[in-house]
Amino acid sequence: MKLIIWIIIILGFNVGGFIFLILRAMRKKSY
Amino acid sequence: MSQKRLRDEFVSRWGFLAAAIGMAVGTGNIWRFPRMVALYGGGAFILVYILALFLWSAPLLMSEMAMGRTVRLGPVGSFRDFVGRRATWMGAWMVAVCMLITFYYAVVTGWCLKYTLLAFQGAFKIGVDTQSLWNRFLHSPWQNLFFQFLAILITAIILYKGIKGGVEKVTKVMVPALFLFLIIAALRAVTLHGARLGLEYIFIPDWSKLKDPATWLQALTQSAWSTGAGWGLMLTYSVYVKKREDIAQNCFIVGFGDQTAALLAAMAVIPTIFALLPSPEAAREVMAGSNTGLTFISLAGLFPRMPGGFLIAPIFFLAMVFAALTSLIAQVEVGIRTLMDFGLDRQKGTLLTAGACFLLGIPSAIIPDFLNNQDWVWGVALLVSGFFILLAIRRFGPDRVRREIINPSSEIKIGRWWTTVVFYISPLIFIVLTTWWFYVAITSNPKTWWKPFSVDTAGTIIIQWAILLIILILANNFLARKTVSLPEESKK
Numbered sequence: 001m002k003l004i005i006w007i008i009i010i011l012g013f014n015v016g017g018f019i020f021l022i023l024r025a026m027r028k029k030s031y
Numbered sequence: 032m033s034q035k036r037l038r039d040e041f042v043s044r045w046g047f048l049a050a051a052i053g054m055a056v057g058t059g060n061i062w063r064f065p066r067m068v069a070l071y072g073g074g075a076f077i078l079v080y081i082l083a084l085f086l087w088s089a090p091l092l093m094s095e096m097a098m099g100r101t102v103r104l105g106p107v108g109s110f111r112d113f114v115g116r117r118a119t120w121m122g123a124w125m126v127a128v129c130m131l132i133t134f135y136y137a138v139v140t141g142w143c144l145k146y147t148l149l150a151f152q153g154a155f156k157i158g159v160d161t162q163s164l165w166n167r168f169l170h171s172p173w174q175n176l177f178f179q180f181l182a183i184l185i186t187a188i189i190l191y192k193g194i195k196g197g198v199e200k201v202t203k204v205m206v207p208a209l210f211l212f213l214i215i216a217a218l219r220a221v222t223l224h225g226a227r228l229g230l231e232y233i234f235i236p237d238w239s240k241l242k243d244p245a246t247w248l249q250a251l252t253q254s255a256w257s258t259g260a261g262w263g264l265m266l267t268y269s270v271y272v273k274k275r276e277d278i279a280q281n282c283f284i285v286g287f288g289d290q291t292a293a294l295l296a297a298m299a300v301i302p303t304i305f306a307l308l309p310s311p312e313a314a315r316e317v318m319a320g321s322n323t324g325l326t327f328i329s330l331a332g333l334f335p336r337m338p339g340g341f342l343i344a345p346i347f348f349l350a351m352v353f354a355a356l357t358s359l360i361a362q363v364e365v366g367i368r369t370l371m372d373f374g375l376d377r378q379k380g381t382l383l384t385a386g387a388c389f390l391l392g393i394p395s396a397i398i399p400d401f402l403n404n405q406d407w408v409w410g411v412a413l414l415v416s417g418f419f420i421l422l423a424i425r426r427f428g429p430d431r432v433r434r435e436i437i438n439p440s441s442e443i444k445i446g447r448w449w450t451t452v453v454f455y456i457s458p459l460i461f462i463v464l465t466t467w468w469f470y471v472a473i474t475s476n477p478k479t480w481w482k483p484f485s486v487d488t489a490g491t492i493i494i495q496w497a498i499l500l501i502i503l504i505l506a507n508n509f510l511a512r513k514t515v516s517l518p519e520e521s522k523k
Contacts (some may be wrong), residue, residue: 002235003227003230003231003234003235006074006234006235006236007230007234009074010074010077010234010294011294013081014081014287014290014291014294015291015294017283017287018284018287018288018290018291021280021283021284021287022048022284022288024280024442025044025048025277025280025281025284025442026044026045
């Protein structure tokens with residue numbers, strides 16, 4: 001259980017943050 | 032056709048992001064980060080590593096992008112125009128350090144090419160002695176030269192075609208493929224019987240490791256090297272972005288992308304090592320060894336013992352090739368951009384830079400200790416390059432950079448924290464890291480630390496840095512004069 005929680009915290013922040021920012025950026029592809 | 036439209040630049044935001052993420056993700060994400068995580072407290076190390084992104088890497092990436100996008104010249108011209116003529120040598124230091132690393136990084140890329148070829152040939156079989164396979168290759172000058180040449184040739188062909196026609200087209204394919212390969216390798220590794228222990232080593236924090244200064248220092252240096260912050264790479268790529276290209280969000284994407292690739296690599300490597308080696312002690316021993324030992328000896332020997340390993344081996348080594356090549360492309364471009372700023376066209380600049388990379392990389396290709404020495408000397412010098420960027424921003428005014436350059440075009444507005452970090456915290460990190468580095472170098476060799484002709488002494492760093500510094504400071508005015516001055520109109 002402890003392992004699952006830490007995987008969610010770390011991957012959630014990092015991979016989740018990466019995907020969130022990419023999707024946000026792709027709304028505005030170029031200037 | 033206007034001057035503006037004739038510029039060779041990234042056509043799309045995604046093109047720039049792919050190139051910048053490719054620049055950041057290199058072999059260090061795949062062979063160094065997993066070792067550091069396993070050795071320095073798993074989740075605890077990762078948390079410090081994430082913190083380092085905000086305190087060193089992201090502020091530096093933003094600073095570099097602000098300089099490159101504003102001045103529209105490589106590091107030499109950027110320092111001249113952003114800071115002042117007398118600081119031109121600092122930009123030249125960045126270029127020189129980046130190129131001195133490139134000379135041996137092409138050799139490392141060649142190793143990855145060789146092992147990908149071996150993997151596709153099915154050379155990694157049960158019973159093959161991967162230790163002697165690696166030793167034979169490492170001590171075969173002709174093979175090393177051939178694969179170093181191949182790495183430079185591929186890079187040069189891409190860069191010869193320019194940013195739009197070469198870099199953008201290639202990285203838009205290579206970078207997503209790299210992530211896909213890492214995901215496949217990670218999925219295979221975490222589903223191995225016995226992978227759980229490896230996952231625990233990555234994710235569960237060993238808080239006691241936070242008391243060890245080495246954990247903090249390794250996490251900070253890993254972030255600094257891995258994101259490419261302070262290398263002059265982001266600065267150079269930013270010469271080719273549109274005038275209103277986002278800075279803050281793009282730099283965070285690069286930072287998070289770099290960390291994601293590192294985590295995927297850790298999930299591909301560590302569970303494999305823990306699941307397939309006979310004991311956790313043996314796994315820890317591999318992790319405490321070397322980057323090349325982990326990759327080219329241990330993993331190469333373990334893939335054939337993994338179900339589906341005949342597919343995972345080529346996928347893993349191809350991921351390494353893509354990671355190395357997309358970084359090598361950015362590094363060689365720093366040299367090309369500098370020559371273009373001296374008035375050469377891209378084609379001549381590419382041929383000259385690629386030729387220099389091959390010739391000056393020969394000693395690293397044929398003498399392993401020469402490569403180790405250069406890695407030792409110029410790896411630390413990157414921290415100095417990062418410090419020069421901080422000085423440039425300090426001179427221009429950090430808050431002015433934030434308000435006038437970064438925020439007007441960024442979707443994420445950067446607060447005053449950035450000014451504080453760039454003005455106080457990042458310089459403090461530089462002082463602590465370099466002091467620690469020299470302290471360790473001196474105390475671990477108390478009698479021989481001063482020797483200038485040893486592989487990894489403080490003395491060899493001091494002498495090589497001093498020679499480079501003297502040459503560049505003496506050449507300051509020449510470099511400032513030689514670099515073209517762009518009219519304001521062409522910077523738009």
